[in-house]
Amino acid sequence: MLEERMGVLLFYRDTRNVKLTDTGSVLIERCEFILDESHKAYDFVAMNMQKPSGLVRVCMFRDLYEDHMRDMLVGFAARWPDIRMDLTFAEYPVDMRIDPYDVAFLIGPSIAPPLVARKLLTIEPFLYASPELFKHHPMPMEPKDLYRLPCIVLERFGHRWPMHNGNRQVIVDIEPQYTFSSVEMCRDFALAGHGIALLRDRLAAPDETAGRLVRVLPQWSGGLEHDVYLVTGPGQLPQRVRLFVDHIQANYASRP
The missing domain is CATH 3.40.190.10 (Periplasmic binding protein-like II)
Structure with a gap:
């Protein structure tokens, strides 16, 4: 008998009724939970045996x-x-x-x-621009010089550009000349000489190798680690x- 094995009273009994004790109610509730979880586990295994689609x-x-x-x-x-x-x-x-x-x-x-x-x-992106841009604008020497130059912003990078050089950090609040949601448009406008853009090095590498883009403030990292x-x-x-x-x-x- 389960009660004897567990050493607890699970039912109240008299000549007319049999009722669960509080302990019996808890046991039934836990058993129902375990049974429900076993059904879920069976369904999960059965589903995973099917061909994924x-x-x-x-x-x-x-x-x-x-x-x-x-x-x-x-x-x-x-x-x-x-x-x-x-x-x-x-x-x-x-x-x-x-x-x-x-x-x-x-x-x-x-x-x-x-x-x-x-x-x-x-x-982590870096600053790039076309050499053509610097036929009409001075090459920046410090991050603060970016305030005076046309900049191209990728919308998801935002207008605050943290710049790092060793232990130095400068946050530049850009007033962008152009803001795009497409990184390709940022690159295209930079290639056309319209401003300085934050671009990932892998995206800019072919144009940098061909001389169509140059790194700007190369001693500074873009700092925008995402x-x-x-x-x-x-x-x-x-x-x-x-x-x-x-x-x-x-x-x-x-x-x-």
Whole structure:
């Protein structure tokens, strides 16, 4: 008898009625919970044994795709051909509580619960301009000189540019001549000689090598270090989304 094995009274008994004791009620409640969890575990395992399929809705900024994600997404499609992907490029922060995405790649640190953020990488831009610009404007010698020069701002980087040179730090509040949501437009306007832009070195490298762009204040780093996060909603992820997240994280973990 269960009561004898446990050494507790589970039922009140008389000649007419049998009722649960408080201990018996707690035991029943816990057993119901365990039974419910076992059903969920069975359903989860059964679901994962099925061939992965369905739609994963992804949002990222374009230059992240160009620099980092292209091969990863192609590899994911090859690994899981029955999972469809809907990829949107957005140069503005999305709100995953409103926007219909399963996964978004966002710049931190302002990613609030209940969203789940997984850090992937840190990006740091530097100052670049066309040599043509300095036929009409003086070359800046210090960050404060940027106040007097036309600057091109990528919207998500903002108008405050922290500049670092060793232990020195200067924050320059830019009054931009041009503000764009597209990093490609920032580069194009810099190439055309319209101003100084903060660009990632990988994006600017081909034009710098060809002499179309030059580093400005090369002794100073851009200072705008941004952490990039892979963000999902709260709770258990559907299989197709979890496979996508695992694929991206595994690829970043294996990078030198």
